[in-house]
Amino acid sequence: MSVANFLLRTRGRHRLHWTDVVTYVYLVLGLVVMFAPVSWLVMSSFKSESAISQFPPTFLPYSQQTVTVPGFDKPLPLFEVLNTEDQSAPPVVMAQARRIGIMAAMVDPKQPEVQVKVNVDDRVPVNELDFAWSNYIDLFDKFTFSTYLFNSVFITVVATLITLLLNSMAAFALSKYRFKGQRAVFLLIIATLMVPPTIILVPVFLVINEVGLLNNLWGVILPAVATPTGVFLLRQYMLTIPDELIEAARMDHASEWRIYWRVVLPLSAPALAVLAIFSVMWRWNDFLLPLIVLSTNDVFTLQLALNSFQGELNTQWHYLLAMTVITLIPVTFVFAFLQRYITTGIASAGVK
Amino acid sequence: MLRLLSFFFNLFEPIFKLAQRWLGVSRLGWVFVGPNLLVFGLFTFLPIIINVFYAFTGGVELMPLKRPYTGGENFEILLYCSNYLDVTTCNKDVFWRAIFNTGKFALLQVGLMVVLSLMTALVLNRNIIGRGFWRGVFFYPVLLSPVVVALIWKWLLQSNGAFNAGLISLGYNPVEWLTTSDWSFFWVVFVSIWAHMGFYTLILLAGLQAIPKDLYEAANMDRASAFTTLRRITLPLLMPNLIVVLVLAAIRAVQVFDEVFVLTGGGPGSATTFIVQFIYQTGFAEQIHLYGLAAAASLALATFLVILTLAQLRLSRANELGSKKA
Numbered sequence A: 001m002s003v004a005n006f007l008l009r010t011r012g013r014h015r016l017h018w019t020d021v022v023t024y025v026y027l028v029l030g031l032v033v034m035f036a037p038v039s040w041l042v043m044s045s046f047k048s049e050s051a052i053s054q055f056p057p058t059f060l061p062y063s064q065q066t067v068t069v070p071g072f073d074k075p076l077p078l079f080e081v082l083n084t085e086d087q088s089a090p091p092v093v094m095a096q097a098r099r100i101g102i103m104a105a106m107v108d109p110k111q112p113e114v115q116v117k118v119n120v121d122d123r124v125p126v127n128e129l130d131f132a133w134s135n136y137i138d139l140f141d142k143f144t145f146s147t148y149l150f151n152s153v154f155i156t157v158v159a160t161l162i163t164l165l166l167n168s169m170a171a172f173a174l175s176k177y178r179f180k181g182q183r184a185v186f187l188l189i190i191a192t193l194m195v196p197p198t199i200i201l202v203p204v205f206l207v208i209n210e211v212g213l214l215n216n217l218w219g220v221i222l223p224a225v226a227t228p229t230g231v232f233l234l235r236q237y238m239l240t241i242p243d244e245l246i247e248a249a250r251m252d253h254a255s256e257w258r259i260y261w262r263v264v265l266p267l268s269a270p271a272l273a274v275l276a277i278f279s280v281m282w283r284w285n286d287f288l289l290p291l292i293v294l295s296t297n298d299v300f301t302l303q304l305a306l307n308s309f310q311g312e313l314n315t316q317w318h319y320l321l322a323m324t325v326i327t328l329i330p331v332t333f334v335f336a337f338l339q340r341y342i343t344t345g346i347a348s349a350g351v352k
Numbered sequence B: 001m002l003r004l005l006s007f008f009f010n011l012f013e014p015i016f017k018l019a020q021r022w023l024g025v026s027r028l029g030w031v032f033v034g035p036n037l038l039v040f041g042l043f044t045f046l047p048i049i050i051n052v053f054y055a056f057t058g059g060v061e062l063m064p065l066k067r068p069y070t071g072g073e074n075f076e077i078l079l080y081c082s083n084y085l086d087v088t089t090c091n092k093d094v095f096w097r098a099i100f101n102t103g104k105f106a107l108l109q110v111g112l113m114v115v116l117s118l119m120t121a122l123v124l125n126r127n128i129i130g131r132g133f134w135r136g137v138f139f140y141p142v143l144l145s146p147v148v149v150a151l152i153w154k155w156l157l158q159s160n161g162a163f164n165a166g167l168i169s170l171g172y173n174p175v176e177w178l179t180t181s182d183w184s185f186f187w188v189v190f191v192s193i194w195a196h197m198g199f200y201t202l203i204l205l206a207g208l209q210a211i212p213k214d215l216y217e218a219a220n221m222d223r224a225s226a227f228t229t230l231r232r233i234t235l236p237l238l239m240p241n242l243i244v245v246l247v248l249a250a251i252r253a254v255q256v257f258d259e260v261f262v263l264t265g266g267g268p269g270s271a272t273t274f275i276v277q278f279i280y281q282t283g284f285a286e287q288i289h290l291y292g293l294a295a296a297a298s299l300a301l302a303t304f305l306v307i308l309t310l311a312q313l314r315l316s317r318a319n320e321l322g323s324k325k326a
Helices: A002-008 A018-044 A134-142 A145-176 A182-194 A197-210 A217-224 A228-238 A243-251 A256-267 A269-285 A288-293 A302-310 A317-349 B002-023 B028-055 B073-079 B093-124 B131-143 B146-157 B162-169 B181-209 B213-221 B226-254 B258-263 B275-285 B291-325
Strands: A062-064 A076-081 A092-100 A103-108 A111-119 A123-125 A127-129
Touching: A018 A317, A018 B093, A018 B131, A018 B146, A018 B181, A076 A103, A092 A111, A134 A145, A134 A317, A145 A182, A145 A217, A145 A228, A145 A256, A145 A269, A145 A302, A145 B028, A182 A228, A182 B028, A182 B291, A197 A217, A197 A288, A197 B028, A197 B275, A197 B291, A217 A288, A217 B028, A228 A269, A243 A256, A256 A269, A256 B002, A269 A317, A269 B146, A288 A302, A288 B275, A302 A317, A302 B146, A302 B258, A317 B131, A317 B146, A317 B181, B002 B028, B028 B291, B073 B291, B093 B131, B093 B181, B093 B226, B093 B275, B131 B181, B146 B162, B146 B181, B146 B258, B181 B226, B181 B258, B213 B226, B226 B291, B258 B275, B275 B291
Parallel strands: none
Antiparallel strands: A062 A127, A076 A092, A076 A123, A092 A103, A103 A111
16 A cells, blocks of 8 residues: 555655646657567567567577487477366476377376377467577677677767867867857858758768778778868867866966876766767767778677677577667666767767 | 776876976966867868868878879769759769758758747646646757667558558558658658757757746736737747757758668658768769869858858847847
């Protein structure tokens, strides 16, 4: 009763209004629509190759129990055999020795000598919960999966570091200096917000090709390290840092570079954190640019590998799903621990 | 860690000291902003210019100077139809289909997106327990990569997936969700809303929380109905955020690509082929890479985006003027 009271209490008001009911119904419905597909994916990724092709599918990864019977080389699958003559009798657990058409020869594991012929419709497989961790282990053993993982991590980490450095330098110049053409530079950078990569795809490909970075991880890293969003975000933040601090540092004969990285950068840590999170998300999830720049297997990122795996004629879903789940993990981590930074970032700058 | 960091930053010290002595403090700004501008110049400004050049040249060469000037030929190939009422008579009927599909997608998706994210934001703005949790629920898919989003749904919608199992257990016939034109279009719209709704909900929620509470108290005193309060207080004050959502969603809907590319591959036929996929296929995926045609198509896309951006400026200015008058 107290649990119900706790769940149904409202702030301030005492009685539950019908609109509150509608609200919670909407929220629970949202929970199902948003999370059920993801949980279905995660559960499916633990199914063995045979369990994954089973129809109708189950939510949890089940597989049929087997038993080793003396006199048979391979472990035999277990079934519950219904008693066709006496409906009230409990079903008997038996192992299948072999199957011919609709009849199966079943043996009792305790008395392997006696075989009984049973119609396949009169029995139900004995299933047990079985998480096929091998889907994940095989990825590292059988495939070049570790290469893809490394490529993705490398691009994400290096690109984010360079993004932070370049964008904070530019933001520093645009917020703490007065120089000729400053306004023009700022407007130029902001204008590129309006030029999405999708419309300059061909010439970007040309430039990357000319500088010799095709099929090279740097060809994905460099083109997008100067993000207008990042410059804008950091500049707005640095404008709030008092100029007196910089003047004081100049009095102490600190060089401008020193002022930048010893005074301004540490003070911009919150904005840098927001940009870092965004950059990690952008890079980890990036698809179109890698798709045109990286075309050989050894430079594939996780996203490209997933795409090429799913396009194959015989998709090996049990591996593909496991790979998808691994790709999900860092993002889910960011979601669980850093969600607050992202939401403030979006609310303050309207960026994604 | 800290020592590594200071070692790294100290590496640049001499360069900047030298530059400071040469240029003086104020012009040092150029040095700070320089690397950024270099990357922008090489990978954004230069491409914009080359893109226009590409659109007016033909051939299969990648180097701009080796490409013969062909005037408006690319545009003619893209746009010419012998009968404009019948798409099959067009030179490049896939392009027209892609334009049509993109328009249809943008209208449907943006409309539903605004309505659904507004509803969700209104629900989240109520006095609910665990608001942070619920906000997270709707926001989670936003962080997923488009490829992952597409694979999640592809797994559910494939012919012996969970959806068909559900249909069969309810006594219906299974449906080929992703290989029937109408259904695959529906799912493309649905999945893209599923994946991005949380982002727009967040923008609207921020707007809702900025509305002063005493306005609602005053409305309550006047015994205004919930609907009147919504129409007279909430919606007008939320208008700036609604415009942002509308335009951002439209700009992104016009550029839809990754999720759809993995989910349906543009098919069946060209039922879910959109402009960006057309550009990708003409420029990169097909046997002969027709860069000029792809560039011309991307100029068409750019035109769309310019119109949308201008519309945003217009709308928000009109909204500001309107609220000043009131």
